[in-house]
Amino acid sequence: MFRTACPSCGAEVLFRSTISALAVCEYCQSRVLRNADEVKDLGKIGQVLEDYSPLQIGASGVFAGRAFTVLGRIQLRYAAGLWNEWFIGFADGKFGWLADASGQYMVTLPLGLASNAPAWTALQPEGRYEHGGRAFVVTDKRVANCVGGQGELPFVVGNGYQAQVVDCRSGERFLTLDYSDVSATQTQPQLYVGEAVQLAALQMQLLRSDEDIQRSAGRIKGAAHVLDCPNCGSPLPYRAGVATQLVCAACGSEVDCSGDRALVLTKHTEAERYHATLDCGDGAMIEGVKWTVIGLIEMAETDDADSHWTEYLLYNWQQGFRWLVEAQDGWSWVTVLNRLPESWSAQHVVLDGQRYPQRFPAYGAKVLYAAGAFNWRVSVGDRVHLQEYRQGEFTLSKEVNAEEVVWSQAKVVSNQQIAQWFGKQDIKSLRPAGDDGEVSRSLAWRYTLILLAINLPLALFADELIEQLFWTGIAAYALHWPLNQGNGDDE
Incomplete structure (x- = not known):
């Protein structure tokens, strides 16, 4: 562990891992760059929004039989929201990332450059990428900006850092192609491979308690907690941090609460x-x-x-x-x-x-x-x-x-x-759940009866009784055939 004084405010800054290149001062948000035993102030980075995540710096767990500790995180914002990337250090001196997005978790480990990766523009959702003899499917393609940082990080990052990432899946296997540093001298993206995980399977220790989450979610240190629509003043229905994008039921405004104040993004007529x-x-x-x-x-x-x-x-x-x-x-x-x-x-x-x-x-x-x-x-x-x-x-x-x-x-x-x-007594739907096709079946029988009422009297007085009955039967069967097919699919 390396201890130093923040060049900006003098507070103590800790580097718990030798693989960490940068640490964020928890008092003034200055980015402190470590070079050997010297440190340099790189300026400030935005504070992270405390959200619903139970993860925190200092929490520990086990992935693939290897113990790790959460060292830091960056918070990334894209057009429709934000997510956390937690920097984790393993006991053997290596590192990885624990992504935390909408209650889903993915652990990935760096594998260097992806030599066979296509260009950024060539990848789209449901596209394919081959790695290690396995076909991965593109499930997410994002351009996001870093809006906050905390703790230790393995590289220099600050406000405005732009991440260009493509996420791919194959069953529970997870893969990320990071195009953020692609340039004329580095033409291939960074490759990270791991898997989707349940938090319980990581045997996590020192997670935030429910009380901690409820007390801090939606708050930025020193900022007011806004719960009123900035457009019409009506109370917003749920605290920010748990879900950072709000839609006012009174005026229809889309309100972003992922910063230090609520912002109206779009106004709609109801x-x-x-x-x-x-x-x-x-x-x-x-x-x-x-x-x-x-x-x-x-x-x-x-x-x-x-x-x-x-x-x-x-x-x-x-x-x-x-x-x-x-x-x-x-x-x-x-x-x-x-x-x-x-x-x-x-x-x-x-x-x-x-x-x-x-x-x-x-x-x-x-x-x-x-x-x-x-x-x-x-x-x-x-x-x-x-x-x-x-x-x-x-x-x-x-x-x-x-x-x-x-x-x-x-x-x-x-x-x-x-x-x-x-706890309600008046729950209704157009028809009972589980009776799939019941309304259509009722209509089919209704039209069958109408068909018979019209055609049978005509058939009795027709010259070709058998032929008339035959075609009436065919029509009735046609009404019921799609329903019978649907039942067969569910068997």
Whole structure:
């Protein structure tokens, strides 16, 4: 451990690891560069926003049988939000990164330059990159700026440092191509390889407690905690830090609270709202865990305005984020996957050895209305491309936009279960969850009866009775054939 005085304010600055090149003074935010036993003041860096993350400097864990300690972090902002990159040092003197984004965690280790990487412009979501005999799929492509730093770091970084990164996945394996330092002299990006992890699997020690998170989330040292909409003055429904992008339910303004004050990003006139059963602030007890609705989004198909649904964002201090979807065919409990299926095509998906047939052809969707707090920026008019696959009570969904591809798994939930979770008695949907196709089946039988009522009397007086009955039977079968096919997919 190397101790020195901050060249700017004189406070003690610690370098716990020999691999650290830079340390941020926790008192004045000066960047202190270490060169042998000398230090240099490189100017200040922005303070990090304390968010919902349980990680903190000094926490320790184990990855792949190797003990590590969290030494520092940088906070990166992109167009729709921000995430943390935690710098971790291993007991053997090597280092890596623990990415923390929307409650998902990825550990990556540096492998040097990626000699076979294509140009930055050639990679897009769902593209392919080969490494170590394994095909990785591009799941995220971002340009982000460093807005804050804390603790120790392995290289010089400051406000305005721009990161150009491409994230790829193969099952639970995770890979990052970092194009930030690509130049005329260094033509290839840095390569980092690791895997998506559950925090519990890292055997973490000295994490922040729930009380610590609740007390500090959304605060910057010395800054006021803003909870009023800067456009209309209405109270914002949830504290910043847990989710830094807010949408005012009163005036529709998009408000960013990831800095030291709330900023109005965009103003909207209030869009038409469809009926939503739940609202921001509603609480639910689900399998012993208390969840709170912090945001809701009204969605519709781009080519069918009558096909609409509501997505509720739920949050718990320990479990992170989940989604609850209220659609025309009932309710679904949704978890974003931190891994990719084994294989997929337009016709089916395989996850954990289970085959999911296509439920619907691919379709587009757009945001009609949003209110509450989100961990990314959501705007009216945002569009995504969706594909759904169904097996029994589970649905796999793939959501793609220009910057990322996200897989999620949804489980059917009954009206009665929703009522029990939220302590409500008036939970309703257009038809009971789990009775997929019941409305269509009812209509099919109704039109079958009409068909028979019209054609049977005609057939009795026709010259070709057998032929008339034959064609009537064919028409009736055609009405029911799509429903029978759908049932076969779920078996």
